[in-house]
Amino acid sequence: MTTEIHPTAIVDPCVELGANVQIGPYAVIGLEGEIRDDRNKEGTVLIGDGTIIRAHVTVDRGTEGNATIIGPNSYLMTKSHVGHDVKTEEHLTLSSGAKIGGGCLLGHHVNIGLNAVIHQRLFIGSFCMIGMGAVVIRPVPDTLKVVGSPARIIGHNDYFKDYEGYDALKEVTAQAQAAKERKER
Numbered sequence: 001m002t003t004e005i006h007p008t009a010i011v012d013p014c015v016e017l018g019a020n021v022q023i024g025p026y027a028v029i030g031l032e033g034e035i036r037d038d039r040n041k042e043g044t045v046l047i048g049d050g051t052i053i054r055a056h057v058t059v060d061r062g063t064e065g066n067a068t069i070i071g072p073n074s075y076l077m078t079k080s081h082v083g084h085d086v087k088t089e090e091h092l093t094l095s096s097g098a099k100i101g102g103g104c105l106l107g108h109h110v111n112i113g114l115n116a117v118i119h120q121r122l123f124i125g126s127f128c129m130i131g132m133g134a135v136v137i138r139p140v141p142d143t144l145k146v147v148g149s150p151a152r153i154i155g156h157n158d159y160f161k162d163y164e165g166y167d168a169l170k171e172v173t174a175q176a177q178a179a180k181e182r183k184e185r
């Protein structure tokens with residue numbers, strides 16, 4: 001597979017695409033961020049290898065010469081939006097209609113449900129699950145699952161436990177479980 005851009009998509013010259021990226025119909029990547037202040041709105045967008053961007057997705061470029069970064073192997077579903085200066089590590093899943101406000105930082109394997117919205121400049125940790133329709137107004141630490149408006153924690157996103165290669169996380173989880181069991185004895 002090679003990088004493919006649908007003929008109706010708009011990809012600004014400031015955008016750097018990795019290998020095997022797909023960009024769907026009417027996607028608009030690399031336009032100026034939606035900001036009312038007078039900061040310098042020149043910046044770039046980096047899209048990691050293997051990322052799929054579906055129809056009508058918008059990704060704004062960074063500001064002040066900085067980049068908006070979508071990590072490798074991410075999947076941005078139709079009509080989702082990524083604001084200026086957002087940075088995500090690999091394997092983001094952004095469901096249809098979901099929106100990430102400008103300047104947010106996301107870890108890896110973050111999963112954001114249908115129509116969820118993330119307030120600007122928040123940190124969302126690795127392996128977090130953001131429920132559909134959530135309104136996230138506070139940072140979310142690694143592996144947590146949040147739902148509702150305003151979003152509240154309902155537990156851990158156990159999905160990460162299935163991943164090989166994340167031994168550090170597994171180790172932390174095992175330690176937490178052992179500590180819990182000791183307390184219950």
Ligand SMILES: CC(C)(COP(=O)(O)OP(=O)(O)OC[C@H]1O[C@@H](n2cnc3c(N)ncnc32)[C@H](O)[C@@H]1OP(=O)(O)O)[C@@H](O)C(=O)NCCC(=O)NCCS
Nearest residue numbers: 095096112113114129130131132133134145146147148154
């Ligand atoms: C967040 C999510 C993973 C939770 O799933 P779960 O862990 O199985 O949670 P449960 O269904 O057991 O629900 C736990 C509680 O959270 C509530 N809840 C679950 N999802 C919710 C949501 N999206 N918004 C508000 N409340 C929600 C439930 O009502 C329940 O509340 P209660 O304990 O007061 O009864 C799931 O509901 C979700 O939103 N998935 C995303 C779906 C999606 O967008 N898919 C993309 C398709 S392309």
